[in-house]
Amino acid sequence: MNLLLVDDEADLVSALAERLSLRGIEADFATDGDAAADKVRARAYDVAVLDMKMPGLSGLDLKQKLQRLRPGLRFIFMTGHGSEEDFRAGSSEAAGYLVKPVRIEDLIAAVNQALAAGPG
Amino acid sequence: MPRSDDLLFFGKVSAQVSHELKNILTIINEQAGLLADRTGRGLPLDPERLAMAVACLQRQVQRGDRLLAGFNRFAHAADLPRREVSLAEAAALAATLGARRAALARVALSAAAGDDARVVSDPFLLCRLLMACLERALDAPDDGRAVTVGAATGPGGPALVLTGLSPGAAPGQDEAALAETLGTRLILADGRLAIVWPGPA
Numbered sequence: 001m002n003l004l005l006v007d008d009e010a011d012l013v014s015a016l017a018e019r020l021s022l023r024g025i026e027a028d029f030a031t032d033g034d035a036a037a038d039k040v041r042a043r044a045y046d047v048a049v050l051d052m053k054m055p056g057l058s059g060l061d062l063k064q065k066l067q068r069l070r071p072g073l074r075f076i077f078m079t080g081h082g083s084e085e086d087f088r089a090g091s092s093e094a095a096g097y098l099v100k101p102v103r104i105e106d107l108i109a110a111v112n113q114a115l116a117a118g119p120g
Numbered sequence: 121m122p123r124s125d126d127l128l129f130f131g132k133v134s135a136q137v138s139h140e141l142k143n144i145l146t147i148i149n150e151q152a153g154l155l156a157d158r159t160g161r162g163l164p165l166d167p168e169r170l171a172m173a174v175a176c177l178q179r180q181v182q183r184g185d186r187l188l189a190g191f192n193r194f195a196h197a198a199d200l201p202r203r204e205v206s207l208a209e210a211a212a213l214a215a216t217l218g219a220r221r222a223a224l225a226r227v228a229l230s231a232a233a234g235d236d237a238r239v240v241s242d243p244f245l246l247c248r249l250l251m252a253c254l255e256r257a258l259d260a261p262d263d264g265r266a267v268t269v270g271a272a273t274g275p276g277g278p279a280l281v282l283t284g285l286s287p288g289a290a291p292g293q294d295e296a297a298l299a300e301t302l303g304t305r306l307i308l309a310d311g312r313l314a315i316v317w318p319g320p321a
Binding site for chain 2: 008015016054080102
């Protein structure tokens with residue numbers, strides 16, 4: 001399983017990627033939409049985990065961009081906001097919607113659910 | 121000024137701060153989780169990696185402390201409807217509260233050093249006006265800019281000055297109404313917006 005983690009907080013995604021690798025899950029990370037798009041062009045990921053609010057492209061906009069690059073890529077949103085508006089938008093647009101701080105077991109469960117649901 | 125606008129503003133700032141705090145807690149959670157993962161699995165934790173994790177945790181604690189100190193000042197701005205206000209402190213508070221919003225707009229926001237001036241004003245409304253002007257400055261489409269906010273004194277009177285504004289960052293009706301309520305003038309020229317109090321400092 002290959003994951004791409006996208007969040008502008010580098011200290012977050014680097015630690016999360018390392019924690020996932022300790023569990024046998026390969027995870028790359030990017031801290032902005034352009035870098036994420038470059039990675040998706042270069043590699044076929046199974047799931048992309050996106051922050052909802054990032055500099056430049058929002059999570060929702062980035063999802064559309066990555067989906068055009070890799071149809072079938074599944075998405076999970078992660079947010080610190082937890083507003084009703086974000087929840088409606090995020091949960092309708094992705095296979096999973098998690099509120100920070102996220103328990104790693106919950107993230108892995110959401111990833112497995114997204115994979116079980118089939119291509120996005 | 122309708123109180124509902126004040127409440128909306130308070131809610132908006134609170135939501136931004138809580139979002140930022142969630143990010144800080146998330147980073148602390150992941151760094152602590154990483155250390156727990158490694159020690160729990162009996163994996164080696166080399167001193168360099170441990171020092172990196174400690175430095176990260178300290179950075180996040182300092183970031184949270186700065187944010188909460190600013191949020192506390194903001195919350196107390198509503199204590200009294202009129203009191204003496206340091207314009208340099210008002211500028212520093214706006215820079216702290218606007219930091220995340222600026223990062224999202226890819227704008228480098230900072231408080232500019234300048235001559236402080238003290239005015240008697242409504243601190244909460246002043247914060248609303250300053251943040252509304254800042255919002256305009258950050259809304260402009262050209263990212264990669266630097267915006268500063270600072271206090272200034274001059275022959276026109278004490279002022280709060282925002283620099284680095286785009287041509288489209290002109291104040292709107294809300295800002296004009298707030299400025300009038302506070303007895304100030306808004307002067308926009310050459311990418312610089314000044315909130316000016318009458319009389320010399």
